[in-house]
Amino acid sequence: MASPGGNGSSQAVRIHKFEWPGLQPDLRLEVFDSDEFHVHSTIMKLHSAFFRRFLDSPDKTADPSMPVRRGAFKYNWITKVDEDGSWALVSDTSQLTVKDKGYKLMRDRSEEIAVFCKLLKAIYRRDYIVDSVADLERLTRMADYYLALPALSFSLYMTLPKSHKFIAELIKCAPTIIETARKLRNTVLFRECLVYVMNPWDCPRYLDKKRGGKPLKDWNPALQKAFGAATINFHQQIVRVHQQLLDLRVEGGFSEFETGVLAKLKEEHEYTGGDRFPLPVFLQKLSYLCSSECESIYTEKGYDVEGIYDLEETLEELLDNQLTLSPKVTAGCDSFEEYLLCIKIEDELLPWDREQVDW
Incomplete structure (x- = not known):
């Protein structure tokens, strides 16, 4: 299934599953129509004020015109591309969710997915590399939107010494x-x-x-x-x-x-x-x-x-x-x-x- 904001192409979806001892992933994040990130709502709330604020907010009345796919997941969030070409994740039952209007993403899709993956690795204290100054600026912009700057900042103490191109x-x-x-x-x-x-x-x-x-x-x-x-x-x-x-x-x-x-x-x-x-x-x-x-x-x-x-x-x-x-x-x-x-x-x-x- 293609998520809103995708280009409608049919392709295999890459699954990125983040592990945490004693917990099962209960939050699925569908990034465009190509990648799924299976994460834990508890971890996301702990390190992101955005998810702390909106994951259980009361504005999520299901839109009957939108298909809902949950399975074993308590939460399912999908990609929404806005008119200005930016993108964000929204709940599949959010009142803000709309059908895909074909808005064009202004940034490179593969880069955005890679940066989002790094942000999750920062939140989960996983290893990653900052490839360049531009890469860190994109990562900071995304962490700022999802109110996860402290998590990113903490992770950089371990990451930057290994990021030789950035240095x-x-x-x-x-x-x-x-x-x-x-x-x-x-x-x-x-x-x-x-x-x-x-x-x-x-x-x-x-x-x-x-x-x-x-x-x-x-x-x-x-x-x-x-x-x-x-x-x-x-x-x-x-x-x-x-x-x-x-x-x-x-x-x-x-x-x-x-x-x-x-x-x-x-x-x-x-x-x-x-x-x-x-x-x-x-x-x-x-x-x-x-x-x-x-x-x-x-x-x-x-x-x-x-x-x-x-x-x-x-x-x-x-x-x-x-x-x-x-x-x-x-x-x-x-x-x-x-x-x-x-x-x-x-x-x-x-x-x-x-x-x-x-x-």
Whole structure:
């Protein structure tokens, strides 16, 4: 039988049965005319405020013109395509159910089915992979409609570390996906995006360089507050390095080391004319010169050893990598020459109410 909103084609229906110990599926979800998902009303109510609200709502008087197929299922929900090309699940006895009017689905059907399957896997704590930034945006949109954002957010803590293609896209797409991260209230994803939008270090992507450093767009006020807090902390660390370098110059003539670093940078990177050295690259070289491998050199020179140790600790903090999903990349190296990855934000400054359990 083709569900409302289907194209009427005759094809084998794929059955997706979700298991739960001690429970039998009592809710059948017919997604278009090709897929059936057999799930548990108890689980769906627990993790989706949509089903909690509507599964047993009183507006479900059967339409005598619509065939009802229940079998062993207490509930049967079918696909309804609306005039605007969107789709949703409705009860087969709902007063909202209408005969198929031939409205055309505006999105790719196979993608929508795949995303819906992932949403159910998120609800059931099953393994799945986020294939791309666009995939997560579709998944978030669907979870928002079915009021299941907390379930999706929780599942992402297990899913994202395995979603390698998605991780690879983040560095470019963070300014787009950070609002999705805020909507999901997922701390790992949000902090990951925050590091990327605050870089390159001297021209963060949440600002528009062409507009004199004004915000790139009308960011959510809570996001703007988070950017501001992260910026203050970040620049305080940079200022601390410069202050310690100044102290070393005054007390121990550390400038020879700096000159050596700059000469090596020019040799390695072949910068000429007015080109500048990326600060993260310089800090990496400076960090090496402060390390124990060079201790004998500055001891012989009579430099302020304690001051160098303090500078080394500050540099380690500034060159720290706060990326949970990409822990092996290094600030100032390879494709991250212009990036400082130490950006962080305290829990109390995250742009959402951390006490709220349903949203």
